[in-house]
Amino acid sequence: MSESDAERHRRKMQHMQRVVRERIAGAQVERGVLVVNTGPGKGKSSSGLGMVLRAIGHGMRVGVVQFVKGRTDTGEALFFRRFPELAQLHVMGGGFTWDTQDKARDAEEARLAWSQAQRFLQDPSCDLVLLDELNIALRYGHLELATVLADLRARPPMQHVVVTGRNAPKELIEIADTVTEMTLVKHAFKSGIKAQPGVEW
Numbered sequence: 001m002s003e004s005d006a007e008r009h010r011r012k013m014q015h016m017q018r019v020v021r022e023r024i025a026g027a028q029v030e031r032g033v034l035v036v037n038t039g040p041g042k043g044k045s046s047s048g049l050g051m052v053l054r055a056i057g058h059g060m061r062v063g064v065v066q067f068v069k070g071r072t073d074t075g076e077a078l079f080f081r082r083f084p085e086l087a088q089l090h091v092m093g094g095g096f097t098w099d100t101q102d103k104a105r106d107a108e109e110a111r112l113a114w115s116q117a118q119r120f121l122q123d124p125s126c127d128l129v130l131l132d133e134l135n136i137a138l139r140y141g142h143l144e145l146a147t148v149l150a151d152l153r154a155r156p157p158m159q160h161v162v163v164t165g166r167n168a169p170k171e172l173i174e175i176a177d178t179v180t181e182m183t184l185v186k187h188a189f190k191s192g193i194k195a196q197p198g199v200e201w
Contacts, residue, residue: 032159033177034152038135038168041182048130048162049076055160056086060127063120067113067133067165068093068106074201090116093133103140110142117151124156135165138172145169 003011035051037044052062064080070093071077080087092113094105114137120129137143149171152161163172173179189195 031157032155032161034175035160035162036135036168036172036176036179037162037164037182038166038173038179039182039184040166041184042187043182044164044166045132047180047182048132048164051160051162052076052087052128052130055128056083059086061125062087062128062130063123063126064089064130064132065113065117065120065134066091066093067110067131067137069133070094071201075198088120092116106140107142110137110140113137114143114148121151121155121159121161124159126156126159128160128162129155130162131164133165134163135168135172137165138169139165139167145171148172149175 035048037047052064055062064076064087066089069091072091074091077089077091080089090113092109094102094109117129117131117134120126134143134148138145138148152172153175155161163176168179195201
């Protein structure tokens with residue numbers, strides 16, 4: 001008698017269930033994780049903000065530092081104002097580098113932003129830190145990579161950190177626990193669709 005599709009599916013899922021349960025049982029380390037979202041595709045900051053939303057839902061305290069970006073009318077800024085006891089947002093950039101065209105000013109703003117990031121990274125009551133577009137500041141040499149890596153390593157043991165931005169340096173990728181490379185397949189902007197609130201900011 002041949003095995004039915006339903007039986008094959010059930011047998012396959014039973015095997016998968018055993019494998020997943022074994023992996024869950026084997027994952028016993030509990031500590032803060034370093035997550036890096038990089039690559040040319042859209043969604044790096046959005047993914048980081050999704051983790052922030054999830055953390056707030058669990059009543060966790062969150063610190064966000066936005067490098068490069070200069071807008072304060074974004075959806076995330078409006079959202080965080082509703083949760084001042086759980087979330088702090090610091091928008092500390094002057095805008096896109098092709099608009100500012102001032103490397104010295106961009107570097108100074110990045111250093112000020114890193115000073116705020118250090119305050120979060122030294123605070124054990126801050127459960128999750130999002131360093132949005134940090135990779136851009138690193139790529140342009142606005143910050144010392146060695147200092148950034150040392151501060152990330154020295155953070156409180158249970159603190160989670162999410163770093164976003166294109167071109168993550170290999171040294172950051174090496175010390176990260178989870179790294180996602182966003183690839184670009186299609187983008188609405190290339191079809192002439194303008195950036196819109198709720199999607200792009």
